[in-house]
Amino acid sequence: MSASNQRVAFRNARLIDPATGLDTRGGLLVENGKIADVGAKLFNTADPHDPEVIDCKGMVLAPGLIDMRVFTGEPGSEHRETLASASEAAAAGGVTTIVTMPNTDPVIDEAALVDFIKRRAAATAKVRVAPMAALTHALKGERMTEIGLLLEAGAVGFTDGDRSVSNTRVLRRALSYAATFDALIVGHAEDSDLSSGASMNEGEFATRLGIPAAPTTAETIIVERDLRLVELTGARYHFSQISCRASLEAIIAAKARGLPVTCGVSAHHLTMNELDVGSYLTFRKVSPPLRSEADRAAMVEGVAEGHIDVIVSSHDPQAADTKRLPFAAAAFGAVGLETLLPAALTIVHNGHAQIIDVLKTVTATPAKLLGLEGGKLAKGAPADLVLFDPDEPFVLDADKLHSRARNTAFEGRKFQGRARMTFVGGECVFDRAKEKKH
Amino acid sequence: MTSAAPAPILQTSHLLGIEGLSAAEITGLLDLAEDYVKLNRAADKKSSLLRGRTLINLFFENSTRTQSSFELAGKRLGADVLNMAVKNSSVAKGETLLDTAATLNAMRPDILIVRHQDSGAVELLSRKIDCCVVNAGDGSHEHPTQALLDALTIRRRGRKFEGLTVAICGDIAHSRVARSNIHLLSRMGARVRLIAPRTLLPADADRFGCEIFTDMREGLKGVDIVMMLRLQLERMTGALVPSTREYFRFYGLDREKLKLAKPGALVMHPGPMNRGVEIDSDVADDLEVSVIQEQVENGVAIRMAVLDALARGLPKEGRNI
Numbered sequence A: 001m002s003a004s005n006q007r008v009a010f011r012n013a014r015l016i017d018p019a020t021g022l023d024t025r026g027g028l029l030v031e032n033g034k035i036a037d038v039g040a041k042l043f044n045t046a047d048p049h050d051p052e053v054i055d056c057k058g059m060v061l062a063p064g065l066i067d068m069r070v071f072t073g074e075p076g077s078e079h080r081e082t083l084a085s086a087s088e089a090a091a092a093g094g095v096t097t098i099v100t101m102p103n104t105d106p107v108i109d110e111a112a113l114v115d116f117i118k119r120r121a122a123a124t125a126k127v128r129v130a131p132m133a134a135l136t137h138a139l140k141g142e143r144m145t146e147i148g149l150l151l152e153a154g155a156v157g158f159t160d161g162d163r164s165v166s167n168t169r170v171l172r173r174a175l176s177y178a179a180t181f182d183a184l185i186v187g188h189a190e191d192s193d194l195s196s197g198a199s200m201n202e203g204e205f206a207t208r209l210g211i212p213a214a215p216t217t218a219e220t221i222i223v224e225r226d227l228r229l230v231e232l233t234g235a236r237y238h239f240s241q242i243s244c245r246a247s248l249e250a251i252i253a254a255k256a257r258g259l260p261v262t263c264g265v266s267a268h269h270l271t272m273n274e275l276d277v278g279s280y281l282t283f284r285k286v287s288p289p290l291r292s293e294a295d296r297a298a299m300v301e302g303v304a305e306g307h308i309d310v311i312v313s314s315h316d317p318q319a320a321d322t323k324r325l326p327f328a329a330a331a332f333g334a335v336g337l338e339t340l341l342p343a344a345l346t347i348v349h350n351g352h353a354q355i356i357d358v359l360k361t362v363t364a365t366p367a368k369l370l371g372l373e374g375g376k377l378a379k380g381a382p383a384d385l386v387l388f389d390p391d392e393p394f395v396l397d398a399d400k401l402h403s404r405a406r407n408t409a410f411e412g413r414k415f416q417g418r419a420r421m422t423f424v425g426g427e428c429v430f431d432r433a434k435e436k437k438h
Numbered sequence B: 001m002t003s004a005a006p007a008p009i010l011q012t013s014h015l016l017g018i019e020g021l022s023a024a025e026i027t028g029l030l031d032l033a034e035d036y037v038k039l040n041r042a043a044d045k046k047s048s049l050l051r052g053r054t055l056i057n058l059f060f061e062n063s064t065r066t067q068s069s070f071e072l073a074g075k076r077l078g079a080d081v082l083n084m085a086v087k088n089s090s091v092a093k094g095e096t097l098l099d100t101a102a103t104l105n106a107m108r109p110d111i112l113i114v115r116h117q118d119s120g121a122v123e124l125l126s127r128k129i130d131c132c133v134v135n136a137g138d139g140s141h142e143h144p145t146q147a148l149l150d151a152l153t154i155r156r157r158g159r160k161f162e163g164l165t166v167a168i169c170g171d172i173a174h175s176r177v178a179r180s181n182i183h184l185l186s187r188m189g190a191r192v193r194l195i196a197p198r199t200l201l202p203a204d205a206d207r208f209g210c211e212i213f214t215d216m217r218e219g220l221k222g223v224d225i226v227m228m229l230r231l232q233l234e235r236m237t238g239a240l241v242p243s244t245r246e247y248f249r250f251y252g253l254d255r256e257k258l259k260l261a262k263p264g265a266l267v268m269h270p271g272p273m274n275r276g277v278e279i280d281s282d283v284a285d286d287l288e289v290s291v292i293q294e295q296v297e298n299g300v301a302i303r304m305a306v307l308d309a310l311a312r313g314l315p316k317e318g319r320n321i
Helices: A081-091 A111-124 A147-153 A168-180 A204-209 A219-233 A245-256 A266-271 A291-306 A341-349 A355-360 A363-368 B023-041 B064-078 B097-107 B121-127 B144-156 B177-189 B218-220 B244-250 B292-311
Strands: A007-017 A022-031 A033-041 A051-055 A058-064 A065-070 A094-100 A128-131 A183-188 A236-239 A261-266 A311-313 A385-395 A416-426 A427-431 B056-061 B081-085 B111-116 B130-140 B165-169 B191-195 B211-213 B225-228 B266-268
Touching: A007 A033, A007 A355, A033 A341, A058 A355, A065 A261, A065 A311, A081 A094, A081 A416, A081 A427, A094 A363, A094 A385, A094 A416, A094 B111, A111 A128, A111 A147, A128 A427, A147 B244, A168 A219, A168 A236, A168 A363, A204 A291, A204 B111, A204 B211, A219 A236, A219 A245, A219 B130, A219 B266, A245 A261, A245 A291, A261 A266, A261 A291, A266 A311, A266 A341, A266 B081, A291 A355, A311 A341, A311 A385, A341 A355, A341 A385, A341 A416, B023 B144, B023 B177, B023 B292, B056 B064, B056 B097, B064 B081, B064 B111, B064 B130, B097 B121, B111 B121, B111 B292, B121 B130, B121 B144, B130 B144, B130 B292, B144 B177, B144 B266, B144 B292, B165 B218, B177 B191, B191 B218, B211 B218, B266 B292
Parallel strands: A007 A051, A007 A058, A065 A094, A094 A128, A183 A236, A236 A261, A261 A311, B056 B081, B056 B111, B111 B130, B165 B191, B165 B225, B191 B211, B225 B266
Antiparallel strands: A007 A022, A022 A033, A058 A385, A385 A416, A416 A427
């Protein structure tokens, strides 16, 4: 872990750089934590003068993943997850930058707290941590935060995390003010009144289970409302996660009108539908709820066609006290940092999308939206890298997760492709070969 | 100030705003005000121009500064000045604006100075009242004498309006001072820049022929005059601006930002200032650049000029209605 000033040579890799469309056999050289060279002809033969050579054996070497939606428990709920434990999970998942949500205790709504997250991350976390700050004080949806000062402190975006601002006038002003600084606003599309008390997607299955449910309309109403406000204010706006076709269609139309909007989807909503709730599996109670199969298929199509810009894990660690409860009483959320890459690759293996397009949604695009240096295999870029065999089969075992909380929605699921090695600033932060066998 | 038959300056019997004024009318008022600056600096400041005339100050919104300025202007011109304290009047007891107009008509004033919190209220009153009306600020609409005194201050500092670049910074959306200044400066040939966060810029601000800046540093580059506006307290607490400290960081005029303006640029403020919010004391108190005290002095002179100009249109004979 002290090798950041050394040279590391990767040879015999399948280089995939979504930022430039590169997908080729070749090599990559790391020097002083940055990518010093990259290309098809690099290190075709091993050079004994290179102090450390990693033979990639044809596996994919790509920019480390950037996960735009990660909840941790630090500060305030460290028993669920700390920045350190989240970073362990991230490293094991090939994620080199986690974008943290401000929904902590206290809420990250002051410049000093952004600074706290950055310092704690520098002292304890293995991967990069890019904090988002609250859009409104204490996430109450009443008063905007100090967007200018928070940006200067290092906030990469502004969001109320798992809730939307219900007061349209407050949101209009916050968007308008944010546009002054070209700040990125990240919205959660869910009408809190329409979805109040709901635990599932409204439909036949929820009816059979007898679970209170909310329609997709609760999401689409907010999507359409916020698009109107973007049109009015010119704010740069990203929908954190959408989950249904109607929302996607509204966003496609808005993009066609030239509005500065983008959207994301969670790995859960690409790989599961409402039927996966099965017999009241609370680990599959997520927000927004898992939707119909038609909506899931629309999400996959959205990624494949480039209308959905970002895939997130929506990592939300919950402990037994909030999850081992009757379905309606259980908390929303599932951990996801370690399954982001495997779950995203599912749609590649199913033949729905190209691997470079899928990788783009977790590397180049989030980097561009957030103004981060990483997310690309370019000379001078930070050497944040993931090495993985996209075909490696495995069965997910929750007990082997690195996250402090184990509430995965994918227990027992068969996947193909997971991180072998992860590098942050040229340092190896995860090597599956050195993992303890359980 | 011989007044055998002074030439008329204003085409109208009221001064409700700058928007309706021509460049000639504005120049006429500024020229006249120059004489009153001299008079105000003399030992005997009294003129008898308005002797026998009655001037009523009717302020629905408190403003010690503007009210005293008009009171002093009226008294120095020899008028009888009455300050109607609205707080204790029948208006506070539920009388409508038009009832007030009728009451005032019965008192037969010659000039009425009105400040009102609602845009358009002064004009409404002017239609129902038989004397000259001066708008001393209505809502977010106009404050013509402020713009005139600002212009006088600029001119007395030797600046020509033609080709001058003036930056107006702050709460443009709610400012009557900004609106009147935009009209006046544009009419006189100056270039006006508006600098504010988007929440404090009015809709379609670009339609006023001004350049719009949301980055104060960009907006201040090379300007001749920096006009700061007062940020109302109720706008600072998260509704339109997150906090005073954030506002000061990005939109407060301090020495560092002022350096971007043209060397010798002047700093103006209509007062009262929020130190540490829109302006740093270091700049506000520097008499090399700050003309804030001169604005106050010129305020009395310009108001005397306005009263003088309006009095020229007053009937010489009594009315028997």
